[in-house]
Amino acid sequence: xxxxxxxxxxxxxxxxxxxxxxxxxxxxxxxxxxxxxxxxxxxxxxxxxxxxxxxxxxxxxxxxxxxxxxxxxxxxxxxxxxxxxxxxxxxxxxxxxxxxxxxxxxxxxxxxxxxxxxxxxxxxxxxxxxxxxxxxxxxxxxxxxxxxxxxxxxxxxxxxxxxxxxxxxxxxxxxxxxxxxxxxxxxxxxxxxxxxxxxxxxxxxxxxxxxxxxxxxxxxxxxxxxxxxxxxxxxxxxxxxxxxxx
Numbered sequence: 001x002x003x004x005x006x007x008x009x010x011x012x013x014x015x016x017x018x019x020x021x022x023x024x025x026x027x028x029x030x031x032x033x034x035x036x037x038x039x040x041x042x043x044x045x046x047x048x049x050x051x052x053x054x055x056x057x058x059x060x061x062x063x064x065x066x067x068x069x070x071x072x073x074x075x076x077x078x079x080x081x082x083x084x085x086x087x088x089x090x091x092x093x094x095x096x097x098x099x100x101x102x103x104x105x106x107x108x109x110x111x112x113x114x115x116x117x118x119x120x121x122x123x124x125x126x127x128x129x130x131x132x133x134x135x136x137x138x139x140x141x142x143x144x145x146x147x148x149x150x151x152x153x154x155x156x157x158x159x160x161x162x163x164x165x166x167x168x169x170x171x172x173x174x175x176x177x178x179x180x181x182x183x184x185x186x187x188x189x190x191x192x193x194x195x196x197x198x199x200x201x202x203x204x205x206x207x208x209x210x211x212x213x214x215x216x217x218x219x220x221x222x223x224x225x226x227x228x229x230x231x232x233x234x235x236x237x238x239x240x241x242x243x244x245x246x
Contacts (some may be wrong), residue, residue, distance in 0.1 A: 001232060002225065003196075003211075003224050003225065003227065003230040003232045004230070004231040004232070005211075005231075005232050005234070005239075005242060006231060006232070006233045006234070007235075007236060007239040007242070008026055008233070008234065008235050009235070009236055010235050010236070011044055011063060011199045011200075011235045012044060013235075014044070014197065014199060014234065014235045015042075015043075015044025015045045015197075016044075016045075016047040016220040017233060018042070018044075018048075018132070018195060018201065018233055019045045019048035019049045019052065021130070021193075021231075022034065022045070022049060022056050022058075022132075023049070023052055023057065025129060025130055025169060025193075026058055026060070026063060027058075027086040030061075030062040030063065031062040031063060032062070032063045032064075032129040032130065032193060033063070033064045033066065033122075033125045033126070033127070033128050033129050033130075034064040034065055034066065034129060034130045034131075034132070035065075035067075035068055035128050035130070035131040035183060035187075035191070036065055036066070036068060036086060036090070036126070036130060036132050037068040037069075037082075037086075037133060037134050038067075038068070038082040038083075038085035038086040038089070039082075039085060039134060039170070041066060041197050041198065041199060042132060042134065042197060043088075043089055044171055045132070045197070045228060046089045046090040046093075047089075049090065049094070050090065050094055051136065053094045054165070060094050060100075063100065064098060064100050064101075064102065064120075064125060064160075065100060065101050065102070066101035066103075066122070066133055067082060067083060067086060067101070067102065067104055067182070068082070068131075068132075068133070068142045068182065068183055069082055069104065069142045069143040069180055069181065069182035069183065070082045070083060070103065070104040070105070070106040070180065070182075071167070071177050071179075071180055071181075071183050071184050071244055072094045072106045072111060072135060072156065072173075072178065072179035073106055073107065073176070073177075073179075074106045074107065074175075075103075075105045075106050075107045078172040078177065079171070079172065080172070081106065082216070083103050083104075085170065086103075087112070090246070093136040093184065098215060099237065101220075102118060102122075102205065104118060104154070104181040104182075106180075108179055111156045111179075111181055114181060115153075115154040115155050115181060116154075116177070117158065118154045118183075119153045119154045121222050122154075122187065122215070127187075127190055127191065127192070128190070128191035128193065129191070129192050129193065129227065130188060130192065130193045130194075131183070131187070131188055131191040131193070131194050131195070132195050132197065133188070133194065133195065133196045133197070133210075134196070134197055134198070135196055135198050135203065135206055135207070135210065135221050136160075136162065136163060136165060136166070137162055137166060137202070137203075137206060138160050138163065138207075139206060139209060139210065139218075139219040139220055139221045139222070140160065140163060140220050140221075141185065141188060141196075141220045141221055141223065141224075142182040142183050142184075142188070143157045143159065143163070143180035143181070143182035144157060144182060144184060144185050144188075144220045145157055145158065145159065145160040145163065146160060146218050146221070147218060148184075148185065148218055148220060149185075149208050149217065149218060150184075150185040150186060150189070150217060150220075150223060151184075151185075151186055152184035152185065152186055153182050153183070153184045153186050153187050153246070154181070154182065154183050154187065155181075156179055156180070156181055156184065157161060157168065157179060157180045157181070157182055158178070158179055159177055159178060159179060159180055163177075163180075164177045164178070183191050184191045185220060185223050188223065188224075188227070189223060189226060189227055191227075192229060193227065193229045193230075193231070194227050194230040194231070195230070195231050195232075195233060196210075196224060196230070196231070196233065197223070197233050197234075198232070198233075198234050198236070198238040199235040199237065199238050199241065200235070200237050200238055201219055201237045201238070203234075203237075203238040204237065204238055204239070204240045204241045205236045205241060206221065206241060207232070207234060207238055207239065207241065208241035209221070209222075209240065210222055210224065210225075210232070211225075211232075211242065211243070212243070215230045229232060
């Protein structure tokens with residue numbers, strides 16, 4: 001399958017369109033299970049969803065949000081953790097209850113047992129209705145780094161040096177990052193719908209590779225070529241190297 005490519009004039013219009021995908025899903029299935037990333041790329045989408053919630057244009061009261069990933073050694077109590085960012089940017093502003101949130105605890109004594117816990121919850125919920133993704137400069141999806149097997153559900157990952165370097169932007173002081181805990185490529189491929197968001201010229205080459213490369217574990221984003229219902233949403237800067245016929 002070829003992912004649907006949607007190109008927007010700017011980051012704001014891309015973000016509004018992504019928010020609309022979530023709102024449309026919740027209108028059809030109020031108890032949808034949605035996996036969300038943290039960080040800068042989805043921030044505009046979150047702001048649009050918070051605004052829609054304040055206006056009563058959408059209802060989050062029955063859905064479940066799954067956190068995409070977390071740094072091992074950190075959890076929501078730590079500034080700059082994935083959970084901290086998602087709480088601040090989205091979950092707290094919309095008043096989500098704890099029983100509607102499933103998130104990896106990067107401080108769990110046994111990370112593999114933590115993966116098993118989340119996998120069991122996902123199985124019980126019937127899997128993901130929607131997963132929203134960003135893309136790393138090395139092509140990673142969530143914290144599935146280059147070379148990660150694609151048959152894994154939630155698992156512990158060894159972080160790529162590129163990820164460790166880029167990840168420092170979320171912290172006020174240098175922070176030791178060596179491993180992550182993440183939903184797997186298998187979770188992504190099994191999700192009923194997958195959306196990838198990318199903006200800015202810095203992501204243009206990554207997106208070109210994601211679409212032009214053969215499907216390979218060396219560049220995890222190519223996995224979306226195998227997804228039955230994937231959409232890659234880009235602003236025009238991120239799309240500048242996309243072939244015209246895509």
